[in-house]
Amino acid sequence: xxxxxxxxxxxxxxxxxxxxxxxxxxxxxxxxxxxxxxxxxxxxxxxxxxxxxxxxxxxxxxxxxxxxxxxxxxxxxxxxxxxxxxxxxxxxxxxxxxxxxxxxxxxxxxxxxxxxxxxxxxxxxxxxxxxxxxxxxxxxxxxxxxxxxxxxxxxxxxxxxxxxxxxxxxxxxxxxxxxxxxxxxxxxxxxxxxxxxxxxxxxxxxxxxxxxxxxxxxxxxxxxxx
Amino acid sequence: xxxxxxxxxxxxxxxxxxxxxxxxxxxxxxxxxxxxxxxxxxxxxxxxxxxxxxxxxxxxxxxxxxxxxxxxxxxxxxxxxxxxxxxxxxxxxxxxxxxxxxxxxxxxxxxxxxxxxxxxxxxxxxxxxxxxxxxxxxxxxxxxxxxxxxxxxxxxxxxxxxxxxxxxxxxxxxxxxxxxxxxxxxxxxxxxxxxxxxxxxxxxxxxxxxxxxxxxxxxxxxxxxx
DNA sequence: CAATCATTCAATGGATTGATTGAATGATTG
DNA sequence: CAATCATTCAATCAATCCATTGAATGATTG
Numbered sequence: 273x274x275x276x277x278x279x280x281x282x283x284x285x286x287x288x289x290x291x292x293x294x295x296x297x298x299x300x301x302x303x304x305x306x307x308x309x310x311x312x313x314x315x316x317x318x319x320x321x322x323x324x325x326x327x328x329x330x331x332x333x334x335x336x337x338x339x340x341x342x343x344x345x346x347x348x349x350x351x352x353x354x355x356x357x358x359x360x361x362x363x364x365x366x367x368x369x370x371x372x373x374x375x376x377x378x379x380x381x382x383x384x385x386x387x388x389x390x391x392x393x394x395x396x397x398x399x400x401x402x403x404x405x406x407x408x409x410x411x412x413x414x415x416x417x418x419x420x421x422x423x424x425x426x427x428x429x430x431x432x433x434x435x436x437x438x439x440x441x442x443x444x445x446x447x448x449x450x451x452x453x454x455x456x457x458x459x460x461x462x463x464x465x466x467x468x469x470x471x472x473x474x475x476x477x478x479x480x481x482x483x484x485x486x487x488x489x490x491x492x493x494x495x496x497x498x
Numbered sequence: 499x500x501x502x503x504x505x506x507x508x509x510x511x512x513x514x515x516x517x518x519x520x521x522x523x524x525x526x527x528x529x530x531x532x533x534x535x536x537x538x539x540x541x542x543x544x545x546x547x548x549x550x551x552x553x554x555x556x557x558x559x560x561x562x563x564x565x566x567x568x569x570x571x572x573x574x575x576x577x578x579x580x581x582x583x584x585x586x587x588x589x590x591x592x593x594x595x596x597x598x599x600x601x602x603x604x605x606x607x608x609x610x611x612x613x614x615x616x617x618x619x620x621x622x623x624x625x626x627x628x629x630x631x632x633x634x635x636x637x638x639x640x641x642x643x644x645x646x647x648x649x650x651x652x653x654x655x656x657x658x659x660x661x662x663x664x665x666x667x668x669x670x671x672x673x674x675x676x677x678x679x680x681x682x683x684x685x686x687x688x689x690x691x692x693x694x695x696x697x698x699x700x701x702x703x704x705x706x707x708x709x710x711x712x713x714x715x716x717x718x719x720x721x722x723x724x
Numbered sequence: 725c726a727a728t729c730a731t732t733c734a735a736t737g738g739a740t741t742g743a744t745t746g747a748a749t750g751a752t753t754g
Numbered sequence: 755c756a757a758t759c760a761t762t763c764a765a766t767c768a769a770t771c772c773a774t775t776g777a778a779t780g781a782t783t784g
Contacts, residue, residue, distance in 0.1 A: 280683045283522040283529075285594035291520030295772085296513040303509075312731060325773060327732055337597040346730050346781045355596040356589055363586040368511035370581040371563040457506040521742085538761060551743060553762055572751045572760050 292336035293364065297321060298329050305339055306358060307452070309351040369460070392477040393448055407446045410473075412462040413480070423450065423483060431458045434465050441466075450476035450483075518562035519590065523547060524555050531565055532584060533678065535577040595686075618703040619674055627672070634668055636675045636699075638688045639706070649676065649709060657684045660691050667692075676702035676709075 293299060297319065304310060304318050316326045330350055333339045340353045352358070401407045402425065409426040411418050418428040429437050431451075441447055447466055451458035459475040466473035476483075519525060523545065530536060530544050542552045556576055559565045566579050578584070627633045628651065635652040637644050644654040655663050657677075667673055673692055677684035685701040692699035702709075 280687050282591060282594055282598070282683050282686060283525045285598055286590045287520050287522040287525055289593055289597070290516050290518075290525070290590055292516075294513050294517030294520045296509040297772095299509045299513055299516070313729095322774070323731075324733085324775080327730095328772085331732080338593075343781085346728095348731060353597075356592045360586065360589040360593055363582055363589045364512045364516055365508060366582045367515055367564075367586055368508055371515070371579075372508070372511055457508050460508060461506050523742095539759095548744075549761075550745080550763085553760095554742080557762080569751085572758095574761060 289336050289338070289360075292332055292338060293360070295329070297325075298333055299361075299364075301326070301329055302333060302338065302352075302357075302361065303457075305350050306352050306361065309342075309349045311344075311347040311349055313347070315350070393474040394477050395483070398448060398476060401446070401448075407448050408442055410441070410447050410449045410462065411451070411480075412449050412458045413451050417452065421480075421484075423480065426450075431462050431465075434462055438466075447473040448476055449473060450479055452479055452481065515562050515564070515586075518558055518564060519586070521555070523551075524559055525587075525590075527552070527555055528559065528564065528578070528583075528587060529683075531576050532578050532587065535568075535575045537570075537573040537575050539573070541576070619700040620703050621709070624674060624702060627674075633672045633674050636667070636673050636688065637677070637706075638675050638684045639677050643678065647706075647710075649706065652676075657688050657691075660688055664691075673699040674702055675699060676705055678705055678707065 293302075300319055301315055304315060310318075312323065312327055312330065315321075315330070316323050319326065321329075330339065333350075334341060338353055338357055339350050342349050342351070398407070398409075402409070409423055411422050411426040411428045412431040412434065413428070414430050415428065418426075418430075422428065427440070429440065449459040449462040449466070451462075459479070463473050463475055519528070526545055527541055530541060536544075538549065538553055538556065541547075541556070542549050545552065547555075556565065559576075560567060564579055564583055565576050568575050568577070624633070624635075628635070635649055637648050637652040637654045638657040638660065639654070640656050641654065644652075644656075648654065653666070655666065675685040675688040675692070677688075685705070689699050689701055
């Protein structure tokens, strides 16, 4: 029995793809690209990586067939390849969140249920509770994005400033965090911080862009609100 | 701006998981485990890997939270962890198939449409065409599994014997291959062989176990049929 | 066409990974 | 409790991966 297993090429292909996804920088890049076609330079800004390094990771993604490129003048634009790639990203993330939640439950001994901790809130519920004024809406995006447009009544604390500024948030209301979109992790991050300090918090299911798409009102840069 | 990007732990977690999936052996192991709890020894038989090697890969999977273990006497049984893991596997595979199909289209210049090449056939269509006798049903599982139960009228050629035994298949009918379940790749593999030699072939969408679940008839070990 | 900008290539060194070997552990059997 | 079986651990070497550097390419501008 020399060849108990002549194993199937689909596994090698899948493994290639998984290995390509197996590096945080590439995942970050992919997630940025998934939000829209972007040039290399822009991606270096967004990630803080070196140019050559970014380029190499991008080419790795390209070899694996996860992104495609197109030239625009001297820029090279990267976009997501067609196909079920976003599904993989979403699935990966949900496994990671799931495992992470389980881990924390084990450590903390379950002061709150794990489902509670990760729970999302739908637009409908958000609207209802906004009318009731029973929530605080927290925009955790960077200041400039907040200035460009925000959900009505939201207050802005970028996630990296959240911990020191927790005092600005009321303890007697549900905090609903949101950020740049379904793929944005800022709000998930914010939730972790909030929960760690005893706040009751959830995150908006679909983020800011989807709110726009749904044709619901926003505040623009001229109102001042926070 | 020293820290353009303090990047989010979820990406590291996801990358860990992806890296764990980034090896064909581990994917093969996971897929076997996904079909049911299995001991290490059984997995070594199924994969043809060394024992220590298998064990290490399994522990890698365990560290990543993708599988869980339980002891049964002197055996250690591995099972899939709870959560959306099967989603990731499915998504990964579908991306791999997608990319692979595109690749072949580019190479072969599209002698047949890619969708045709990968196309699955539903139970409904299968039943209809079985009544018409316009198809050949091909069971590509190992002989022993075939002996334990099969779809009515199926003939059995294990996939590793398929190429030399192609003459047994009629050229004037659609060949419908099936194997052990939605996750089983044998039939996809068979399709590749068949297509490469000019057969017209598809694979059954859901495999043998789902056929059982659907309450449709089977032949058991006592009938002889091929 | 020289200068510049955006991106890629090539080469280096340090770190991680994977297969193999042989020994160690844990559970069962007589 | 000695023997056996299933699994894991530890150590090794080769192969691969990643960040960095500096040079090369390709497209645009004056």
